Amino acid sequence: MAFLRLAALKALHGTSHTLLLRRGPASAVRAFSATMSPPSRAVVHELFGPPDAVTKVTELPPVEIKENDVCVKMLAAPINPSDINRIQGKYPVKPQLPAVGGYEGVGEVHSLGSAVRGLSPGDLVIPSPPSSGTWQTYVVKEESAWHKIDRGTPVEYAATITVNPLTALRMLGDFVDLKPGDAIVQNGATSMVGQCIVQLARIRGIHSINVIRDSALSDEVKEKLKRLGADKVYTETQLDLKKVKEFLANIPEPALGFNCIGGHSATTVLAFLGQGGTMVTYGGMSKLPVTVSTSSFIFKDLSLRGFWLQKWLGSNKAEECRVMLDHLLGLVREGKLTYEMERVPFDDFQTALDKSLGKLGGGQRKQVIIF
């Protein structure tokens, strides 16, 4: 388990890394009769802080593979904004330090504990529910922590199917009973969740109104989203909030809206909602709060809610989660669910991190580390 590796690392904290690198064989000797994992190259942080300052790629020693454990050779894992927040220490659930980054990913079964019956070497698996520590080359967890998926799944999709597409699927289902012909509105439509919402809504016959930020590439982005199935795509400055209904054209007033930006962009989503509508906040990229008029609550009867996948996953939804992931991966294999990503070799982790932090300009595609 990643925790065991890190316990070893912690014990060595303050000593030289030369010693750390020697730890592998030493442990193997100590745990003489046990099966051991290979050593693991991992993105580790020993402090909370700016990810580009506090993380380093380090080799972690082999760990014991207990009888119910499965050792997985990781193939791919994305850098999500929530991974960044965890390293910054801005997440409400803080990992114990030192910690390995990453929360989702995909790998191939490498070796098994003696009591494992449901998986075989070579199987493609994802940690489900997801858990911390996927940014490393080998992960050891109990068999029950792994979910076997179809080998025909592209690894970059398998690696990214949980955090963002599952959020999109749940948010479309959990708040408002939408029927074909209904509409939703969202900001941040170019985010991975946003792209998934457009496509998952379209599959159900639900219209989508999409708000994007103004940029030199706005027209290109609009075309891309429309190819995914977006009904309407507007830039923020294009909209006159006092006449927002005119921008609906023949689409019904949305009963459900999604906000991952905050500030004026959230106000835009609220303006589009019809009487009794619900806005779900799942991100706050502008770092600005959501501001709502009293009359929106009283006379327009709007509801404002939030969604956090980690909380949803924590409420005994493990089996339900796997069924939904299989559904989403099926859509991927059928070509019905697609989103933009950039595959990056693990050796280029630092560049991928810089792109994810916005240091190389906005509008970067989702970075997916290939191990």
Add this chain to the structure above:
Amino acid sequence: MAFLRLAALKALHGTSHTLLLRRGPASAVRAFSATMSPPSRAVVHELFGPPDAVTKVTELPPVEIKENDVCVKMLAAPINPSDINRIQGKYPVKPQLPAVGGYEGVGEVHSLGSAVRGLSPGDLVIPSPPSSGTWQTYVVKEESAWHKIDRGTPVEYAATITVNPLTALRMLGDFVDLKPGDAIVQNGATSMVGQCIVQLARIRGIHSINVIRDSALSDEVKEKLKRLGADKVYTETQLDLKKVKEFLANIPEPALGFNCIGGHSATTVLAFLGQGGTMVTYGGMSKLPVTVSTSSFIFKDLSLRGFWLQKWLGSNKAEECRVMLDHLLGLVREGKLTYEMERVPFDDFQTALDKSLGKLGGGQRKQVIIF
């Protein structure tokens, strides 16, 4: 009916009021065989605008009492903030002009149409559900519009039981399943709704945390609210929102909050709420919007809702409404529900209106017109 009186008034618009005053007997002659109401002294406005500028007390002509109608001599009616908003034209449901002000009240049955079986002269009745036009001495409506109440009810409570106490009762019941020992938090605790929430919560064994504005009378107000059953009463500046849990002392984190102020005061309510809590906005006295952080939605899982009694009443709740009003009036007669009011003779309507508009200083008690 008030509408018929006003149709007559409208027909005369632009002619002299001398003619209007002669209209009573003329109508009686025209509707020769019908039973007619007495003429009615009413607070009428022919335009939307500042209530102290657009309203005037006028005599309206008698109207016909049809076979299913009941003519009620009004005894009392309050001036609520929503009455002010209606006259200002700031309410989403605008009355047809000219209009008589007022939305709730109480009266005594004066005379009956020939087919009325359920009411008798002298019965104490309230319009239920409430409806526009209670600021006048005689109101004619169909029998089904009136709800007979216990004669032992003080008229100022009967006149005010619907708009504010019923709002408090519904808001305590409709959003969160509260159990004895749970807690609520509210701002504007000195409002009539606020006072009712304190008492109705206490009756159910629910703790209340109350936030009031800072004033020279804060200590006196705190004592009054505590006598009504408030567990905690704080002024806004007394609270440190970063340490808000310390102000809870031994009371559980509230699952439900009520906001009738907006701005920083709403933020205070949000700060007190526990994980997964709900804040219901039913007013916006500061005219400032509600501002909410992204993390409140995502990590604290707060829900923000609104409540509007008029919408609730509009959804076929007539019978349910009467059962609840009887319940509330029973509590009044048992001395378990009390709130501050000032009885004002109809002749002093203008002063009562000025007090309600805040022209004579803040902190005025609820003005109840006695006809």
